[in-house]
Amino acid sequence: MGRSADQPRVRQGDQTRVDDTGCHFLHVDMDAFFASVEIRRNPELRGKPVVVGGPENRGVVAAASYEARKYGVRSAMPMSRALRLCPHAVVIGGNHADYGAVSREVMAILRDVTPLVQPLSLDEAFLDIRGAIRLLGSPREIATAIRARVEQQLGLTCSVGVASVMFVAKIASTRCKPDGMMIVPADRVLDFLHPLPVSALWGVGPRTEQRLRALGIQTVADVALARFETLRSNIGAAAATHLRQLATGIDNRPVVPERVEKSIGAEETYLYDLVDSDRVVTELHKLCQKVGTRLRTADMRAKSVALKLRTPDFTTLSRSRVLPGPTDVARELFGTARELWTEFERTELNGRGLRLLGVRAEKLSQPDDAPEQLTFDTVERDPGWAQAERAIDQLVSRYGAGALRPAALLQRSSDATSSTPTRQIIREEPRANPAD
Numbered sequence: 001m002g003r004s005a006d007q008p009r010v011r012q013g014d015q016t017r018v019d020d021t022g023c024h025f026l027h028v029d030m031d032a033f034f035a036s037v038e039i040r041r042n043p044e045l046r047g048k049p050v051v052v053g054g055p056e057n058r059g060v061v062a063a064a065s066y067e068a069r070k071y072g073v074r075s076a077m078p079m080s081r082a083l084r085l086c087p088h089a090v091v092i093g094g095n096h097a098d099y100g101a102v103s104r105e106v107m108a109i110l111r112d113v114t115p116l117v118q119p120l121s122l123d124e125a126f127l128d129i130r131g132a133i134r135l136l137g138s139p140r141e142i143a144t145a146i147r148a149r150v151e152q153q154l155g156l157t158c159s160v161g162v163a164s165v166m167f168v169a170k171i172a173s174t175r176c177k178p179d180g181m182m183i184v185p186a187d188r189v190l191d192f193l194h195p196l197p198v199s200a201l202w203g204v205g206p207r208t209e210q211r212l213r214a215l216g217i218q219t220v221a222d223v224a225l226a227r228f229e230t231l232r233s234n235i236g237a238a239a240a241t242h243l244r245q246l247a248t249g250i251d252n253r254p255v256v257p258e259r260v261e262k263s264i265g266a267e268e269t270y271l272y273d274l275v276d277s278d279r280v281v282t283e284l285h286k287l288c289q290k291v292g293t294r295l296r297t298a299d300m301r302a303k304s305v306a307l308k309l310r311t312p313d314f315t316t317l318s319r320s321r322v323l324p325g326p327t328d329v330a331r332e333l334f335g336t337a338r339e340l341w342t343e344f345e346r347t348e349l350n351g352r353g354l355r356l357l358g359v360r361a362e363k364l365s366q367p368d369d370a371p372e373q374l375t376f377d378t379v380e381r382d383p384g385w386a387q388a389e390r391a392i393d394q395l396v397s398r399y400g401a402g403a404l405r406p407a408a409l410l411q412r413s414s415d416a417t418s419s420t421p422t423r424q425i426i427r428e429e430p431r432a433n434p435a436d
């Protein structure tokens with residue numbers, strides 16, 4: 001429902017007088033999360049339009065501060081467009097490991113309120129506070145306390161929606177941003193929902209919105225009032241049932257306290273196309289290092305790895321393969337990702353260059369769910385790599401990303417993947433410009 005971020009902030013009125021009886025659901029959403037973390041790190045950025053995202057010419061915006069949003073900059077927008085809208089924006093590459101660490105602090109604050117926390121991404125979560133109300137106070141008091149604690153402890157702001165229906169809490173948090181709280185009283189849910197555009201409903205993407213508009217359905221009220229048969233024959237039975245329920249204020253999903261990550265990946269869009277195979281292998285190794293760090297940060301292991309390539313004519317190719325065993329070790333991801341690359345190179349690429357390269361760890365589980373000793377058919381694993389990579393994590397967390405990197409990444413040759421692990425860790429060269 002990221003699109004609803006474009007909806008204007010609404011007047012919140014005096015939230016202290018709104019009836020919060022029965023408002024068991026909270027949706028907590030950090031404000032401009034990545035950008036705010038960067039501003040916290042470098043206070044000189046405060047008040048400036050800050051955009052977090054990939055290389056200027058080809059990347060996309062991952063997050064924009066509210067100052068940048070004033071110029072129309074939005075998440076998922078191509079960076080080139082963002083810079084046309086806001087030429088003086090401060091562009092920051094971003095540091096995913098940092099965001100993961102701050103996210104864990106946010107989630108820990110929320111889990112102090114209730115174990116029923118369902119993260120939707122790094123920076124937002126649903127809470128079911130039914131049980132917490134007896135101990136901690138009214139929904140309003142709990143929401144206020146969360147906001148205060150996030151600000152005091154983390155120096156960041158969040159917005160909180162409070163409602164009796166789960167998805168309504170999410171819409172409310174979006175509409176009180178930034179740094180706001182909005183309570184939707186249980187007996188006012190339909191009054192709140194019905195004037196909203198259909199795109200505010202969970203699951204209505206641009207295509208569904210277009211189809212609904214073609215039927216003259218513009219608002220949530222229109223969905224509630226339309227003939228069910230009309231909805232069904234145009235968007236299918238499942239979507240029709242789902243939207244009708246939402247439009248009448250029904251959302252029976254429970255808050256499921258689980259990790260939301262279905263996959264963890266890293267990709268890079270290059271300023272100039274990659275044409276040299278050795279260079280691709282080196283870049284692949286770097287991406288696997290990133291993904292390995294992210295897996296370990298999230299305390300997850302992957303059972304398969306996917307490789308994504310994009311050629312200069314924007315053809316996107318991807319393929320995945322099951323790993324020898326569940327892993328969070330970059331070295332092991334790299335072994336399989338490299339096999340996939342070799343196949344692509346041989347069969348489908350025909351010498352075309354690459355403008356984008358991506359690695360994604362999939363079929364994630366937590367270490368407890370997938371004991372290592374059950375992977376009978378694996379190649380012999382070298383626990384040394386897991387230890388070495390964890391040691392790098394610790395050093396990086398102390399001295400900053402980019403301070404250290406395995407020696408193999410400096411070699412740019414096939415012996416980077418030889419069967420003898422290069423355990424030596426040496427200082428990284430100045431970061432190579434992707435253009436070189």
Ligand SMILES: [Mg+2]
Pocket residue numbers: 029030031032033123124
């Ligand atoms: Mg957010």
